[in-house]
Amino acid sequence: MFFRKEKDPVLPLHPQDTPGEGMPPTTANVKAFLGRSSDYVQRDIVIGPGRIPASLIYFDGMVSSQLLDDHVMRPLTQESTLAGCRNPTQILDALQDGAAPFTEINRRGSLADALKDIMFGGAVLTFPKGKEAMTFRAKGFQTRAVSTSTDEDTIKASKEAFIESIRTNTSLVRRKLATPYLVMEDMTIGRQSQTLVTIAHLSNITNPRLVEEVKARLEAIDTDGLLVSGFIEEAITETAANPFPQFMHTERPDKFCIGLLQGAVGILINGLPIAYLTPMVFHNFFRDPEDYAHHYIYGTFLRVLRYVMFFMSLVLPATFISITNFHQEMVPIPLALAIQSAQEGVPLPGTLEMLILLLAGEVLTQAGLRLPKSIGQTVSIIGGLVIGEAAVSAKFLSPGVVVVAAIAIICSYTMINQDFSNALRIWRFILAAAACVAGLYGMIMAGLWMLLSLSGLECYGIPYLSPTLASRPKDMPPSAVRAPLSDLIRRPPWLRSGNRRKTQPLEENAP
Amino acid sequence: MIKRILCLLLCLAPLTASGCATFGRSYIEFSQMDLVQALGLDLADDGSNEIIVTAISRVSGEAGDGNGSGAQKARVSIGRGSTLMEALSSMSSYTDKELFLGHTSHIIVGERLARHGLGQIIDFFIRNYRIRMDLSVTIARESTACDFIRASVPTSQFLTDRLDRLYQANTQVSTIIPMRCVDIFASLLEPTSTQQIPYVRYLSGEMTGLAEENPILLSGYGVCSQGRLLGYLDDSAAVGYNWLAGDIHSHTYVVRDLEHNLVALAISYSKSQVSVEILDDAPYVTCHIDVTAVLTESNAAYSLYTPEDLDAMAAQLTQQIESQLLEVIEISRQWGVDILGIGARIAASQPRLWESLSSHWSQVYPQSVFALDVETLVQNAYQNNRIPTEDTP
Numbered sequence: 001m002f003f004r005k006e007k008d009p010v011l012p013l014h015p016q017d018t019p020g021e022g023m024p025p026t027t028a029n030v031k032a033f034l035g036r037s038s039d040y041v042q043r044d045i046v047i048g049p050g051r052i053p054a055s056l057i058y059f060d061g062m063v064s065s066q067l068l069d070d071h072v073m074r075p076l077t078q079e080s081t082l083a084g085c086r087n088p089t090q091i092l093d094a095l096q097d098g099a100a101p102f103t104e105i106n107r108r109g110s111l112a113d114a115l116k117d118i119m120f121g122g123a124v125l126t127f128p129k130g131k132e133a134m135t136f137r138a139k140g141f142q143t144r145a146v147s148t149s150t151d152e153d154t155i156k157a158s159k160e161a162f163i164e165s166i167r168t169n170t171s172l173v174r175r176k177l178a179t180p181y182l183v184m185e186d187m188t189i190g191r192q193s194q195t196l197v198t199i200a201h202l203s204n205i206t207n208p209r210l211v212e213e214v215k216a217r218l219e220a221i222d223t224d225g226l227l228v229s230g231f232i233e234e235a236i237t238e239t240a241a242n243p244f245p246q247f248m249h250t251e252r253p254d255k256f257c258i259g260l261l262q263g264a265v266g267i268l269i270n271g272l273p274i275a276y277l278t279p280m281v282f283h284n285f286f287r288d289p290e291d292y293a294h295h296y297i298y299g300t301f302l303r304v305l306r307y308v309m310f311f312m313s314l315v316l317p318a319t320f321i322s323i324t325n326f327h328q329e330m331v332p333i334p335l336a337l338a339i340q341s342a343q344e345g346v347p348l349p350g351t352l353e354m355l356i357l358l359l360a361g362e363v364l365t366q367a368g369l370r371l372p373k374s375i376g377q378t379v380s381i382i383g384g385l386v387i388g389e390a391a392v393s394a395k396f397l398s399p400g401v402v403v404v405a406a407i408a409i410i411c412s413y414t415m416i417n418q419d420f421s422n423a424l425r426i427w428r429f430i431l432a433a434a435a436c437v438a439g440l441y442g443m444i445m446a447g448l449w450m451l452l453s454l455s456g457l458e459c460y461g462i463p464y465l466s467p468t469l470a471s472r473p474k475d476m477p478p479s480a481v482r483a484p485l486s487d488l489i490r491r492p493p494w495l496r497s498g499n500r501r502k503t504q505p506l507e508e509n510a511p
Numbered sequence: 512m513i514k515r516i517l518c519l520l521l522c523l524a525p526l527t528a529s530g531c532a533t534f535g536r537s538y539i540e541f542s543q544m545d546l547v548q549a550l551g552l553d554l555a556d557d558g559s560n561e562i563i564v565t566a567i568s569r570v571s572g573e574a575g576d577g578n579g580s581g582a583q584k585a586r587v588s589i590g591r592g593s594t595l596m597e598a599l600s601s602m603s604s605y606t607d608k609e610l611f612l613g614h615t616s617h618i619i620v621g622e623r624l625a626r627h628g629l630g631q632i633i634d635f636f637i638r639n640y641r642i643r644m645d646l647s648v649t650i651a652r653e654s655t656a657c658d659f660i661r662a663s664v665p666t667s668q669f670l671t672d673r674l675d676r677l678y679q680a681n682t683q684v685s686t687i688i689p690m691r692c693v694d695i696f697a698s699l700l701e702p703t704s705t706q707q708i709p710y711v712r713y714l715s716g717e718m719t720g721l722a723e724e725n726p727i728l729l730s731g732y733g734v735c736s737q738g739r740l741l742g743y744l745d746d747s748a749a750v751g752y753n754w755l756a757g758d759i760h761s762h763t764y765v766v767r768d769l770e771h772n773l774v775a776l777a778i779s780y781s782k783s784q785v786s787v788e789i790l791d792d793a794p795y796v797t798c799h800i801d802v803t804a805v806l807t808e809s810n811a812a813y814s815l816y817t818p819e820d821l822d823a824m825a826a827q828l829t830q831q832i833e834s835q836l837l838e839v840i841e842i843s844r845q846w847g848v849d850i851l852g853i854g855a856r857i858a859a860s861q862p863r864l865w866e867s868l869s870s871h872w873s874q875v876y877p878q879s880v881f882a883l884d885v886e887t888l889v890q891n892a893y894q895n896n897r898i899p900t901e902d903t904p
Binding site: 324325326328329333336337339340343344345346349350439452 | 518538539540541542544546548569611613614616641643
């Protein structure tokens with residue numbers, strides 16, 4: 001009997017498909033779908049002298065009790081204008097005409113809409129035999145207050161950061177871009193999670209074809225739940241095989257707004273304290289909006305520094321492996337002697353040492369991220385300093401390798417975007433592995449592979465290395481230069497904005 | 512897909528056409544290498560004409576001290592063979608590490624081998640792709656390179672450091688200009704050219720006290736013709752050679768003022784111009800040297816020199832420079848070799864004429880007539896022109 005095969009129970013279809021179409025939002029129908037949950041609340045009342053039975057249904061914790069009591073229950077039970085109502089339709093008409101002092105009310109003729117409203121923190125007034133229901137958006141669940149950014153610290157920029165509530169996030173954006181051209185379009189993604197996603201763009205700047213393409217890609221997402229950002233990232237990424245990101249995530253509203261002003265499309269997701277900007281090309285990841293908060297010479301210096309750090313982080317370990325194991329004649333003699341002296345007595349080959357250290361760096365980074373902040377710092381100190389020092393003292397590792405690996409790892413942390421930094425670290429491993437096999441030749445081949453891969457990459461039809469490989473010289477501004485603000489009169493050409501000049505008013509593009 | 516495969520094949524193709532094809536074998540750790548910094552080359556004196564190679568490398572100190580030059584322990588290895596390659600191979604069999612010549616910066620050639628001929632060894636160094644072509648060649652005067660290297664081991668300063676320092680000091684005062692391996696090779700291609708290779712020797716007598724720790728001195732050139740050592744240009748002749756070669760950028764001369772006080776003059780500007788004409792089938796060589804010297808030191812009680820004083824100093828300076836020039840010209844005539852590169856100058860300026868002269872240049876060159884024209888100017892750079900009095904402290 002224990003091994004008897006039992007037929008799998010037949011489960012209801014996806015809520016997107018079943019509850020709704022053609023079914024009236026009666027009390028019984030709503031209860032049939034939601035009534036099994038422990039947080040399901042159904043307050044049965046009678047309205048008016050005709051004692052018309054009705055029910056107020058909502059999920060406990062999702063609505064504000066005070067709002068419901070003051071603005072829904074009291075009018076329903078005490079409002080004189082409802083005294084003359086003889087049937088549910090008249091009650092709904094009276095409520096819609098203002099019998100209940102509530103702004104966000106919706107009259108629903110479909111069970112699906114009524115259920116959706118309840119899921120998003122509404123309360124629904126149903127009748128046993130009514131064909132319609134009235135929903136009140138009395139959201140009362142707790143959300144985190146707007147706080148400072150944890151991952152993107154700033155010195156001379158706004159400290160505000162996005163939170164998990166999408167409406168708070170849209171308000172943060174709208175407060176910074178008080179223009180009627182700012183368009184926010186909602187869509188729901190996730191069969192079960194029904195996650196609200198908002199696409200933001202400036203209608204007078206962003207290329208409309210780009211907006212349509214982003215919408216089409218998001219609509220194509222078919223998943224049960226959009227609870228992590230990976231689905232969005234993969235959907236808006238052109239070539240998933242290349243680790244370099246084609247979008248930029250940020251938790252800073254100011255950075256998000258700057259992206260919109262450039263002509264990019266923004267994506268906000270309910271439940272995630274980050275927003276996305278797409279399309280992004282290679283050089284975008286070296287430009288921090290805070291560069292514009294400094295003097296342009298210093299801003300340029302910072303950008304050039306980022307390019308140098310990128311290059312160093314990418315090639316330093318591979319170069320070290322190459323010249324210390326294959327091309328020793330390239331090392332100046334004092335350095336050669338220092339390396340030789342440091343390697344004396346170390347049992348592991350230099351190549352293996354380097355790969356182990358790079359891997360250890362990743363492990364420490366992950367450990368620091370996953371653990372609470374205070375413990376994470378302790379792990380970094382113990383891992384980086386104590387174990388590193390002990391390994392060198394015990395001659396498990398040579399100090400030269402430790403120094404080079406540490407420089408490469410630290411350089412990668414100077415990147416302004418974590419996804420870009422991750423891609424950089426993957427390519428660093430590939431280059432180092434190629435150098436282990438064939439020295440500088442291998443490193444150069446792997447580098448060429450990376451370059452070819454980047455050259456062939458396109459993001460929404462925009463070459464990823466734009467504007468470096470722009471066909472017209474005027475579309476090829478020097479990416480490493482942060483020009484003075486007086487010279488910043490054009491938007492990035494690769495975004496193909498219909499409004500390329502920043503300083504030119506366009507009345508004809510009014511929405 | 513076909514494009515990708517073609518790209519991959521294109522990337523891999525150079526592997527078959529370059530030294531990188533041996534990457535599997537060329538992998539070696541630094542700790543397994545013996546970084547040879549100087550090579551001594553000698554000819555065996557037992558009549559076998561075999562080459563003796565002495566390699567000196569630095570033995571690093573404590574691992575992890577990060578200071579390659581910390582402990583100055585040196586490792587000396589010796590090999591012997593009928594060729595240089597064979598000698599190096601025999602040396603490898605006695606050491607637990609792989610000899611690596613990529614960091615060799617100095618070649619020291621024993622006098623016996625230098626007199627026998629340098630062509631063979633220079634050819635080896637030029638052909639070997641791992642050896643630097645700019646390594647400097649030095650002759651060990653009246654000694655073997657092996658003895659010279661061995662004698663340097665007990666001293667606190669490593670041999671190559673000492674040689675580098677000596678070269679740097681001598682180049683600063685334009686006494687000795689280093690000769691690189693590639694320069695010797697280029698010079699060997701021209702049959703009438705000579706090679707002026709710096710020599711080192713041990714200090715002797717009272718001079719030893721000046722550098723007790725490492726009593727070696729770099730003081731002149733060994734002159735080689737066709738790669739064979741003929742003789743030496745000592746201190747003043749070496750400077751004379753440098754004047755004619757246009758390599759004097761700074762040098763110090765001592766003269767006397769009208770009161771017979773010693774005065775030091777430093778060369779601040781110089782320009783040498785050597786032109787050659789063929790008159791009556793004999794080369795007529797004009798050496799024009801323009802010199803400006805600055806008065807840097809005087810042991811006179813005062814420093815206010817009149818123009819007459821300065822002219823007198825300039826005359827002495829001219830005399831000293833001419834004397835150095837004449838010395839090297841005289842040696843050149845005595846040996847019958849074109850030390851001054853007159854033939855090369857004719858070849859560069861009058862190639863057709865050189866074609867007719869090159870075959871019997873050894874007979875033509877001794878008939879050369881030299882005209883020296885040295886113009887000197889002495890400047891008094893002293894700032895205080897006040898004549899000291901008895902009250903002056």
